Amino acid sequence: MALEHATIPPYLTAYYSIHPNTNSDAAHIIRVVAVEEMLHLTLAANVLNAIGGTPDLTRPGFVPSYPAYLPDGDDKFTVDLEPFSLHAVGKFCLIEQPRQAPSASSRLVPAPDSGGSFLASSPTIDGMRYYSIGEFYAAIIEGLEKVAAVDPRLFCGNPARQVGPEYFYSGGGAVIPVTDLDSARRALSFIADQGEGLDSGLYDEDGELAHYYRFRQLELGRYYQVGDLADSPSGPQLRVTWDDVYPVKVNARLADYPPGSELAEAARNFNADYGTFLALLTKAFNGQPSLLQDAIWYMFRLRDAFTRLVRNPLPGSDGLHAAPTFEIPTAFESDPDVARTGGETAEAVPR
Structure with a gap:
């Protein structure tokens, strides 16, 4: 869940x-992918709930400190909050790149030794990471299979905590309730296939272009058509004007804002609002699935808070603009019902 969420702040910033x-x-491409990352987050929550876990998006460290490492990329790239x-x-493209390890024994590779946040590292072997996001999910599926083979009570979670398709739908797929090993396999395989196209090529099982190839269209300046090769889209041109962008500061931090300034207040308010979003998701994944639509609505309600920052120059930064920092107040990490620094609660969010 932390891995799937970690892509959302970079996608929203761009x-x-x-x-x-x-x-x-x-x-449109970026927005749709962000919504589908919410679908992936929900599927991961369903798997966790199915085995009796407790999803908590307000726990310390759930939101990474950017730049953050993700488990793919030979050149040890970091994921940044950038325009x-x-x-x-x-x-x-590096985040979503479809890469399968040469063998099962090479699924784990050394993690970069340069500090910072790192997601999807091995829980059993220090200093190792997974070869790719697809291999990370393959390892989770393999682990579930091994445990289920010796523990028939593995899927002991309360079915009422499952988010079903009636609570969330995107054009890129529907939620899969998870109640057993087969549905867990389907949910996790769907995440990997829709993101990377790992097993099904350019398109997932629903005929939707995988995230990696949607982003490749932006790099290559042309849309894919059915039958195209991976690096040779033959559809209509996709025109991008790279200069029509606010030059926001990469990986901005609250410490970059002048103390007491309106921009500093706007940045803190954004972080509090994002905490509300995470608190809503936590409630949705803990027995109140109807709140999921409210949470998705709230995510895009953050547009005004975003624009208050990105449209304004950041003093002392050589012309760069302000940007959200995604440094969530500790109040959210200790009490998911806290919604804003003024002491309101998540109950104040419209239903």
Whole structure:
């Protein structure tokens, strides 16, 4: 769940850095992918709930400190909060890149030794990471299979905590309730296939272009058509104007904002609002699935908070603009009902 969520702040930062009424095709691609990452997050929550776990998106460390490492990329790349650009899209492609390890024994490879947040590292072998996101999910499926073979009570979770398709739907697929090993396999395989196209090529089982190839369209400047090879889309041109973007500061931190300034207050308010979003998701995944639609609505309600930052220059940064920092207040980490620094609770969020 932490891995799936970690892609959302970078995608939203790139999306909201695009000037209004420009790059509509690129903005649409990023927005749809962000919504589908919410689907992946929900599927992962369903698997966790199915085996008796307790999803908690408000726990300390759930939101990574950017730059953060993800489990793919031979050159030890980091994921950053940065404006929409060819460089950012290249990072998105690295995140979603379909890569299968040469063998089962090479699924784990050394993790970069340079500090910072790192997701999807091995829980049993220090200093090792998974070869790719697809291999990470393959390892989870293999682990569930091994435990289920000796423990028939593995899937002991309360079915009432499952989020079903009636609570969340996106054009890229529906939620899969998880009650046994077969449905867990299907949910986790769907995540890997939709993101990377790992087993099904360019398209997932529903005929939707995998995330990696959607981002490749932006790099290559052309849409894919059915029958195209991976690096040779032959569809209509996809025009991008890379200059129609606010030059937001990469990986901005609260410490970058002048103390007491309106921008500092806006950045803190954004972080509090994002905490509300995570608190809503936590409630949705803990027996109140109807709140999931409210949470998705709330995610895009953050647009105004985003624009208050990205449209304004950041003093002392050589012309760079402000940006959200995604540093969630500790109040959210200790009490998921806290919604804003003024002491309101998540109950205040419209239903």
